[in-house]
Amino acid sequence: MKKLVTFGLAVLLSFTAVITKAQDKSILWEISGNGLSQPSYLLGTIHVMCKKDFEMKPKVLKALEKSESLVMEINYTDPGEMTALQKMLQADKKISEQLTSTEANELDEILKEYHTNLQNVDNYSSQALYALISTKAIPCPQTEVKMYELELLQKALKEKKSIKGLESVNDQLNSINKAYHLKDIIAQLKMGKEYEILMQKTINAFKNEDLKTLDMLLKDKRFMNEKQEEAMLSNRNKNWVEKMPEMMKKERSFFAVGSGHLWGDNGLISLLKSKGYTVKPISNL
Template identity: 35%
Template sequence: MNLTTIRRACFLVILLILAGTSTAQESSLLWKISGNGLEKESYLFGTIHIICKEDFLMDERITSAFDQTEQLIMELDMSDPQLPAKMQQVSINPGMKNLQSELDESTAKALDEFLINSYGAGLAQLGILKPFVLSSMVLLKVLPCTEVESYEGFFTTRASASGKPIAGLETVDFQVGIFDQIPQKIQLEELGKLVTDDSSKQDLEKLMETYQSENVDAMYEVMNSSGMVADYRVLMLDDRNKSWVPKIEEAMQSKSVFVAVGAGHLGGEFGVIALLKKAGYTVLPIQ
């Protein structure tokens, strides 16, 4: 695997693994933000960071809302030309340590075979990547399609074409640092399940189907029933949402913005929707 391929893999997989979970009282991926002294309406959209091209959900309701706004805000500034290189740099284990020796023999063999068949390189080369990156690389190949689409990529291209400025709520270092706070043993256990348990493909297909239905409550049931995301929800979702809302509020004071973040960040007691409502804004679903 060459350097360009590794960079692209790191770029995509970080997005996928941070997609998160969601819950809300009403079903919609697009929400209008108004009131509380805002002169212009803004919009909040829940993405799933990687999806099969044929399942990509995009309609006039979404594009119209996007085109009405003056700035695009995402988890990361996807227009940063240095982003892939930055992702690669922080996705490698300290000292380029290879994780192959940390896996039991059967799991290491299964993962090695999967990576060789999928990427043309096995653990001898790719074992230097952090566990969450390897997990995400596996998930990318479990998708039931050969062509994938990215909402972040779509919005970035559309914003750049129209001269709409783009901003990020976080940095790559911060996002990767989230996984550095989760014990490596737990991450390796999750990785092992992906290559030894056939249910991972069915789970991912179910997630894609649920996302298309815009039923965010059902997405919560699919994603947050068990596993690492459920166990570390405060770290991976709640705390981040709390840090995002003041930044979103500041941006909305002077302009109309389109906020596109993982659908998992929309719902729940500490979701972006609830936090914006608590701050005094009117947040309504656009169906």
């Protein structure tokens, strides 16, 4: 359960993207120009999915092979970050102590749908509680779960590439705290079945590289309102795009982030273009 909860935090950070032109239908983009001596790459991922749905396209593998570094949202090879991730799952205050008795009873009933109860999760952090949604969203056993970034990481390490992160675990924690308060999370837990439907539609759109449909699905107000979008996507993108130029100048970088971070006025593609870079979709490589 703990491993799946950790994965679940990644699942719920991965949503939102929109592309309006047919020729822009791609999950992989090339970044060039603006003084770069060689191009870098930007990949939109779905962080976690079932093994039966998992696919890493040849163009993605070729782009990674050409790159000198793999840059993910978090550097999963940093022991300090992994320690921080484990601490992120621990609560400073019990969930039941933050709720009225009526609210606690209601949550206990909701958690039955997740095959657990409030007593079992009472020491969870709000972020870990939020990650329980993944147990509904991912319709397969934990043993059949595949993490896209982990697969990329294994290949990158085998090829002896440098590994970097765009933010820290604490940065992510702050974003989640701004976006989702405990009662917001409980409201999301009530929609467990709807998350399962959303996840399957999202996977289908991702496999088809249909980012326009991904955007329509993931910006559904039931799952992400404007305040949450700003905290989870826009603000993080603005922070990341300040770090990316130096990385790309130093070496050919392969950026792998949730698909939700790619498009929109505050998406990475638009922000990189505003800095003078040429960012174009890759069909084949």
